[in-house]
Amino acid sequence: MSTASTGSHATQRQVADLPCPRGLPLVGNLLQLSPSRLHLILERWAAELGTPYRFQVGSIPITIWTDTELIQQIMRERPHRYRRYQPIEAVLDEMGCNGLFSAEGAAWEPQRRLVMQALSIPTIKAFYPTLAEITGRLRSRWLRAAERGETVEMTDDLKRYTVDVTSALAFGEDPRTLERDHGVIQEHLERILPSVMGRINALFPYWRYFKLPADRKLDQSLAEVHRHVNAMMARARERMRDEPAETPRNLLEAMLVQQQQAHAQPGAAPITDAQIRANVLTILLAGEDTTADSIAWTLPYLAADKHLQTHLGAEAHRVLGDASVCPDYATLKELDLFEAICIEATRLRPVAAVHSFEPLEDVVLDGVALPKGTRMFFVARPAMVDAKNFVDPQRYDPWRWMRKGEHEPQSGPHDVRAYLQFGAGPRVCPGRHLATVEMRLALSMLMNEFEIEMAIDPAKINEISQFTMVPDTMPVRLAKRQR
Numbered sequence: 001m002s003t004a005s006t007g008s009h010a011t012q013r014q015v016a017d018l019p020c021p022r023g024l025p026l027v028g029n030l031l032q033l034s035p036s037r038l039h040l041i042l043e044r045w046a047a048e049l050g051t052p053y054r055f056q057v058g059s060i061p062i063t064i065w066t067d068t069e070l071i072q073q074i075m076r077e078r079p080h081r082y083r084r085y086q087p088i089e090a091v092l093d094e095m096g097c098n099g100l101f102s103a104e105g106a107a108w109e110p111q112r113r114l115v116m117q118a119l120s121i122p123t124i125k126a127f128y129p130t131l132a133e134i135t136g137r138l139r140s141r142w143l144r145a146a147e148r149g150e151t152v153e154m155t156d157d158l159k160r161y162t163v164d165v166t167s168a169l170a171f172g173e174d175p176r177t178l179e180r181d182h183g184v185i186q187e188h189l190e191r192i193l194p195s196v197m198g199r200i201n202a203l204f205p206y207w208r209y210f211k212l213p214a215d216r217k218l219d220q221s222l223a224e225v226h227r228h229v230n231a232m233m234a235r236a237r238e239r240m241r242d243e244p245a246e247t248p249r250n251l252l253e254a255m256l257v258q259q260q261q262a263h264a265q266p267g268a269a270p271i272t273d274a275q276i277r278a279n280v281l282t283i284l285l286a287g288e289d290t291t292a293d294s295i296a297w298t299l300p301y302l303a304a305d306k307h308l309q310t311h312l313g314a315e316a317h318r319v320l321g322d323a324s325v326c327p328d329y330a331t332l333k334e335l336d337l338f339e340a341i342c343i344e345a346t347r348l349r350p351v352a353a354v355h356s357f358e359p360l361e362d363v364v365l366d367g368v369a370l371p372k373g374t375r376m377f378f379v380a381r382p383a384m385v386d387a388k389n390f391v392d393p394q395r396y397d398p399w400r401w402m403r404k405g406e407h408e409p410q411s412g413p414h415d416v417r418a419y420l421q422f423g424a425g426p427r428v429c430p431g432r433h434l435a436t437v438e439m440r441l442a443l444s445m446l447m448n449e450f451e452i453e454m455a456i457d458p459a460k461i462n463e464i465s466q467f468t469m470v471p472d473t474m475p476v477r478l479a480k481r482q483r
């Protein structure tokens with residue numbers, strides 16, 4: 001047994017010794033859990049019981065943690081000592097979606113290298129003109145809505161934006177969903193993550209034996225998405241044949257080249273089309289909601305503060321000049337504030353609200369003996385709204401993230417290690433740079449040209465656990481900014 005943390009044998013606790021909310025015989029706490037409100041329920045129990053605690057799904061205990069140091073340690077000790085929660089891999093595998101996010105052990109590392117390369121800073125720099133062009137399309141969509149006085153459902157528009165960006169960058173194909181009203185791939189993609197959420201928390205995998213209407217809809221969407229990815233793979237192969245390049249032009253080409261190389265090398269493990277498809281789907285899913293909803297969660301804070309909007313408008317205008325979108329990659333570094341407004345929003349509204357793990361061996365953590373395979377959920381928000389880590393923690397204050405400029409950060413704690421929205425350690429989010437570039441681009445374009453107002457009372461917007469934590473709606477009215 002490794003002692004992943006201190007805790008002598010005499011004082012060691014067992015999982016069964018941890019506090020647990022009162023449940024029912026046989027089912028434990030199952031009936032108190034609603035997948036769409038999971039993070040809120042776990043946060044409430046954490047406040048009532050302290051952490052670590054456990055809850056029971058039938059006879060299975062699930063342990064809950066909130067301490068930043070412990071979670072940093074777990075995240076760093078991957079992939080050798082901890083893995084992601086096993087049901088994630090099982091459920092994603094069943095959906096043909098077991099790519100980099102859920103891969104473990106020897107399968108993880110080569111995939112990681114390819115994806116890191118495809119999302120690296122030089123790749124994104126080279127891709128910048130396309131990124132700016134797609135941001136211009138988002139602008140056109142918003143200009144149209146402002147002229148017509150239409151309310152914009154931001155969760156929808158921003159997902160179109162992130163799908164177009166991710167797909168153009170990683171697969172060399174721009175689906176131009178921003179220019180279309182219906183029949184877009186993103187309508188099918190958005191059925192997948194909520195189902196993953198329900199299934200990984202299910203006590204019994206009923207869908208393997210009978211299908212409810214929602215399962216049949218999911219199957220249709222999965223078939224549609226797989227058809228879309230197959231067609232994209234076929235077109236990529238054609239491009240590689242008709243317009244050969246010395247090095248792969250995107251992630252999909254890199255994966256296809258690796259497949260050819262494995263095929264040509266006697267004894268090498270073959271790479272199947274299903275594996276490539278799974279990674280394409282993983283990147284689409286991982287890059288879409290997370291970024292779109294982080295930007296969406298920023299909007300109510302801007303709408304609530306006219307003074308901040310005026311400042312952001314002037315700042316965007318100063319940096320962008322006559323351009324409507326940040327003109328080049330180098331200028332992005334002047335848009336720190338536009339990243340800060342989004343990072344600060346997700347400190348209070350974390351899109352990655354729950355991270356889940358299992359130890360691959362028996363460990364002792366914080367004096368608790370955890371047998372191999374113990375289920376562990378890390379709930380992200382308590383540490384981010386703890387005055388120990390962030391001064392005046394309930395206040396939306398983007399300036400706390402700014403190191404320079406007229407607004408000096410407040411004195412007091414500012415522990416960036418507690419902001420784990422992108423994870424940490426060897427499996428830290430490889431899309432982080434792309435995501436922050438998208439935040440800077442979309443929010444500076446928005447504030448440069450528009451004033452925004454919420455179309456409903458923001459208190460009526462609900463946080464939904466859908467694997468990521470999403471707003472159920474984000475209706476916004478846009479008005480052209482007067483200068």
Ligand code: HEM
Pocket residue numbers: 075100101102112115119166282283286287288290291294351352420421422423424425426427428429430431432434435
């Ligand atoms: C604001 C936006 C985003 C957030 C909050 C976010 C958050 C996360 C988190 C929390 C993880 C798990 C990290 C860990 O276990 O340590 C992760 C992993 C991952 N993310 Fe992101 N992400 C974002 C954007 C993106 C984008 C744009 C892409 C790709 C286009 C992407 C691709 C991935 C992949 C492939 C993984 C799995 C990495 C691995 O397991 O090795 N993410 N992300």
